[in-house]
Amino acid sequence: MSDNNSLQRPPAEIRFADELARLRAADDGPRPPGWAMSLQAARRFIVGDPAADVTRKFVGDPSLVDRALVTLATSRGLMLVGEPGTAKSLLSELIAAAVSGESTLTIQGGAATTEDQIKYSWNYALLVSEGPSTRSLVPAPMLRGMAEGKLVRFEEITRCPLEVQDSLLSLLSERVLAIPELTGPDSMVFAKAGFNVIATANTRDRGVNEMSAALKRRFNFETVFPIPDFQTELSLVEQEASKLLAQSGVELPPRRDVLEVLVRTFRDLRDNNGSDHMSTVMSTAEAVSVAHAVGLRGWFLRGEEGNPADVVECLAGTAAKDNADDLARLRRYLEQQAVRRNGEQWQALHQARHLLPG
Numbered sequence: 001m002s003d004n005n006s007l008q009r010p011p012a013e014i015r016f017a018d019e020l021a022r023l024r025a026a027d028d029g030p031r032p033p034g035w036a037m038s039l040q041a042a043r044r045f046i047v048g049d050p051a052a053d054v055t056r057k058f059v060g061d062p063s064l065v066d067r068a069l070v071t072l073a074t075s076r077g078l079m080l081v082g083e084p085g086t087a088k089s090l091l092s093e094l095i096a097a098a099v100s101g102e103s104t105l106t107i108q109g110g111a112a113t114t115e116d117q118i119k120y121s122w123n124y125a126l127l128v129s130e131g132p133s134t135r136s137l138v139p140a141p142m143l144r145g146m147a148e149g150k151l152v153r154f155e156e157i158t159r160c161p162l163e164v165q166d167s168l169l170s171l172l173s174e175r176v177l178a179i180p181e182l183t184g185p186d187s188m189v190f191a192k193a194g195f196n197v198i199a200t201a202n203t204r205d206r207g208v209n210e211m212s213a214a215l216k217r218r219f220n221f222e223t224v225f226p227i228p229d230f231q232t233e234l235s236l237v238e239q240e241a242s243k244l245l246a247q248s249g250v251e252l253p254p255r256r257d258v259l260e261v262l263v264r265t266f267r268d269l270r271d272n273n274g275s276d277h278m279s280t281v282m283s284t285a286e287a288v289s290v291a292h293a294v295g296l297r298g299w300f301l302r303g304e305e306g307n308p309a310d311v312v313e314c315l316a317g318t319a320a321k322d323n324a325d326d327l328a329r330l331r332r333y334l335e336q337q338a339v340r341r342n343g344e345q346w347q348a349l350h351q352a353r354h355l356l357p358g
């Protein structure tokens, strides 16, 4: 980690190291045991505090952030559920960076996730030569979080096989991780204050419903919703896209009126207007990545800012993916809705509809 400027996306504790240091230095609020800062300071880190020159990072209900932090100070885990692209992962990263100073104790859930990736595994060369010992033990995030008193992030937990999910049960209720291969005091790792789990789950994945009742009981659930207000979403997309474009070496970002058209299109297609809603999730996160791609096209292909024709080109690949019905919906939108809107960017979007494949 010698040169953070060349990393594509350093973790939050590095991206915002300066803000975290200032918040910690000025923090005189009460701290739950094992926490790197008070709840108030953590909240300001996440939702922003212009007076202290702390940026807003998560756009959403501050009371959701408060409830999330309070939950983590209890002995229950926090489960963030919602549509993809609503910033569940971002929120869990920011919380872990604030509360534990580290957001990288992360398990990525998937069909192939095993207990080894959650608890611990072995260095086989050392295991063969010395047998099981603390030297041959390779800790995974859960073991480290318990031993060091830190938050552990479990991303997309519902994508794991149920028996793997349930291996968390005893860790969360007994707060101890047994390592039966070791003997003596090393065979039990007791959780230090500050340990807890933030899990995320997408409502579009195999459901939270299938999660065992026993495991559900060990979490408080919070739903993260898409950003309700147009202007707020537009500013966020503009801000995030311009950061990404600057990193990509783009000198002319798309104009605001082009981004307005882009964000409005996403919101229209997201809204469930009868049978004509997209099967792809038209999330804010997708809007940011389309805005980024639009800027890249304009700059690297023509040396200018991205325009509505770039928006259409990018939508075909991201919004419609390989789904023919979505492509047809997008085409209908450009033909029938875009044409009715006022303004040159909307007309340009409508004109560019023939750029859609097929």
Ligand SMILES: Nc1ncnc2c1ncn2[C@@H]1O[C@H](COP(=O)(O)OP(=O)(O)O)[C@@H](O)[C@H]1O
Pocket (backbone or CB within 6 Å): 057, 058, 059, 060, 082, 083, 084, 085, 086, 087, 088, 089, 090, 091, 200, 227, 236, 240, 284, 285, 286, 288
């Ligand atoms: N409410 C929000 N606040 C801040 N950023 C958001 C918000 N909603 C979406 N984003 C954007 O989406 C990205 C986060 O997506 P991510 O955390 O991966 O979503 P999820 O885990 O819910 O699928 C952020 O980096 C940001 O650019």
Ligand SMILES: [Mg+2]
Pocket (backbone or CB within 6 Å): 085, 088, 089, 090, 155, 200
């Ligand atoms: Mg996520």
